[in-house]
Amino acid sequence: MYDGIVQDLIDEFGRLPGIGPKSAQRIAFHILQSPSFDVSRLSTLLGEIRDKVKFCEICGNVTEQERCSICRDPRRNATLICVVEDAKDVAAIERTREFRGLYHVLGGAISPIAGIGPDDLRVTQLMQRLADGTVQEVILATNPNLEGEATATYLSRLLHTLEIRVTRLASGLPVGGDLEYADEVTLGRAFEGRRAL
């Protein structure tokens, strides 16, 4: 619809997740017309990101060094590993400031439909980390959906051969939510996981 580069930029933005054609157009014109937006900075960052950002050789989290800032931090509790699907989950858990152990990023979840099996995930690396006996507990923090539950079940069976405590994040009612609007599976889980007061 537009000439040349404007349309090209709209098309490229439209290929990013969650950006439809209208949003892409709005973004392209913002970049074109808003002097306060530092376009060269975004361009430079995009040029660098794939070269500079690596995955931590220990846990698989994003980092610009060999090991991520969490694995490098000696104050973290090395007896506790929280297994997550994605580096985004590490950031989400870090925001809670509840967890002071280490992480292990699987790089996805088991999904027969998508053709993703245990061999496509960082499962071998996890087993290697657990081999020296330092780790006392593995918290399975995969998503509470079909793929995440399947992955947690698979890992818990695998880990039961080792002398390690294996736990799973609690499912239940979201804090601030309304019982009335909770789906039946979540409400069922909240009953199952009820605690004595």
Added chain:
Amino acid sequence: MYDGIVQDLIDEFGRLPGIGPKSAQRIAFHILQSPSFDVSRLSTLLGEIRDKVKFCEICGNVTEQERCSICRDPRRNATLICVVEDAKDVAAIERTREFRGLYHVLGGAISPIAGIGPDDLRVTQLMQRLADGTVQEVILATNPNLEGEATATYLSRLLHTLEIRVTRLASGLPVGGDLEYADEVTLGRAFEGRRAL
């Protein structure tokens, strides 16, 4: 929350219109992890857009040449000018394939609150285009909101001194919409603008 460049990229995307922190994170990880996304292309386009894209010296539409593809097209009806606020409006009207005349992009609308008066818009350029008598009709296609209406009113008064037909796009019920859910102003306009069948 993330180390270095990943967080920088998330922050930059978060500064674009319509992209919140969660979307920005999702986009940054997509760029990092999806091999199918051509990050160098986006980076190059961003580096070029402000240098290469100009505004048509006649109508103010975006172009990479002195004059935009519409102003250069001899098949367009040069007796008809459609006045819009923004280059995005040109694209929206072009998509309808209803209009075969030329455009004039004002670069905004009169807004006393935002401190935008007629002198901040391309009004003088419009008057210059109308001076040679070629144009027979000016269609005022500013937005049907407070600022757009004020701009249309201002322009129609200004243009009434010339021997040119001045029209305004119809306001009324959106096609496919539901009368029940129309706001009262729109419904009122639909009555005002009713047509004999």
